[in-house]
Amino acid sequence: MNEEILKLMDERIAQLIANGTITEKTILYLSPLNEYSLQLANKLKSRGFRVAGYCISANNAAHQEVYGVPVMDVSEALIPFRKEKIVLLTDASDTTLLKQMDFLEYWHNVKRFWVTEPKPLSFWKRRLQRAKRPIFVESKRVLTGYRTFQRLTAAQHNQLYLFPHRSIGDIYLLGLYLNKGVQLFDRDFTLCVVGNACGTVAKYMGFQKVSVLTQYEMDSLCRLKLMLQDRCSAKIIHYHYIYHTAVPQVLDTNHFHFIQCYDTLVFGEPLGTKPIRLPLKEYDVSALCEEYGMAKGKTVILAPYAKSLPQIHMKFWEELAEELSAQGYQVFTNCNGSTEIPIKGTSYMPISLEEANSIVEYAGYFIGIRSGFADLVCGAKAKKIVVYPKCKGYKTKLIDFYSFQNIPNAVGVDEIEVPLDSSGSALSRKLKAMRRGGDGQ
């Protein structure tokens, strides 16, 4: 560790205590989890202050403890917003983390403080740094957006629809609107999405022309659109218009449902409540399921991971898995990628997005957090329980905002709200109902 940085950290902390920013009542969070944060935690402890947790952006390390201090996801730590909460940063290079904090209103030098200032740069490095000034970086982004736009329109001379977020649930929903035949999708268009997962779901839902972009390319395209306004023919199709939006808090305070957001802000016509016929391909998954040792109609698939909602404590899923196993069910965890690990006592199963529906139907039962994956399987003929984390930071409950009740193709989905630190027994009532319902076929 750099001695100079440690010295600076001491000075900065002393300064914050002297000007009354850190008091005995302050709830301190340190971010990210690195050796300087550990050192800082020790320093604060020695001065008599308590550290409430380490804030990180990735989900994989959440719910662990380091020397008795919990490691938390940003949203879990910082929602609800409280005056006493303060974040001390030991590294400010993770811009995603900083953006999340901005979104949660933990502004720089107001609610979050950078305690390890960067080292002073040499003369030449300062000159070089000029080229990295935000205005040049963002201008380059606009030019990248222009090049991407030219590339996409040169290949297919049609309307570009940009879906700026990496969200498979929303793409599923766009698929519902497509198959319902809304006016927006009447013309010849290319749907641009971020990441292969979104591309797969878009094709699965029946979109003919899909372009898969990187997040940087998509951000650049959106930035180009905002700069050139109506002169750029691309259209952003999401209710939360990125960068300049003024709607999120209005949606929350006025109790909107997210289907209503799409109806009003994107498509201008209602999705309705009648089930929509989807051209979904059915897969024969029996061989695959047998290979994994899945008993037909006697298996529960747990899906504990979500990207946009706060994570429910793993203890909840572990207790639930234990209870289900005791009742004679086979329990599998749907997890993909290196960051998602199977729940203790369950078997691991990576489920491809196209086959998700068929696999859940084969298994018979599905219990998962509200996520894009839950959207994908909401029409499957199986017993489905969707769990919503109970968060205090919102006026509209998540269970009301994201409820399946307004999604036309979601049939027989039981919804339940649980606190973030809930135990698995919160679901016992639902499980009893499941038992009464038989095999779920």
Add this chain to the structure above:
Amino acid sequence: MNILDVTAELMKSFAGKLYWKRITRKLDYKESNGDIAVVLFPHTNEETNYYFLLYLDDFLKQRNFTRAVIITRDDMVKKSYSFFSHNVQQCITARDKKISRLLMFYSLFHFDGRFFVASLTQPYGREQCLQLLGINEVTKEQLVKSGVYQLGNLPNRAAPKIKRKKQVDPAVLAYVTGGRDSHE
């Protein structure tokens, strides 16, 4: 759309940056300890300006700002801001061109966390919120309060009271005390 359009817009935003620098130099922005908010009112004769002024103090309080600087070209805003807030340090009059350059710079990226645009339609993309009007009891006042200022479910403020009414320009008096009915 061609590369010249893109370059022209980028040049405008660069000009916006120069204007922003000029403003901050005047305000001793760096020495202000981050407690000055700069609020741009881009429209003239816009009814929402009233609501943006009405909730300005709440906004400053929520964001821990002690003072505000207003940039506007609207005469009514210039004449009436002092009746809504005592925390406005200065009101800068700017021409259309300067305001559009500044907005273009803001469209390029959010260059400063202390800069805010008091508008429901600017910068581009924000006008989307107008589609919510009338649904689930959404009003323009609420779009200003919860949407742009992000004050949550704050109760509606009453129009400010003016003590020495005879000394005030009647048009300004009507604007300030007219209440929300005259601005809906």
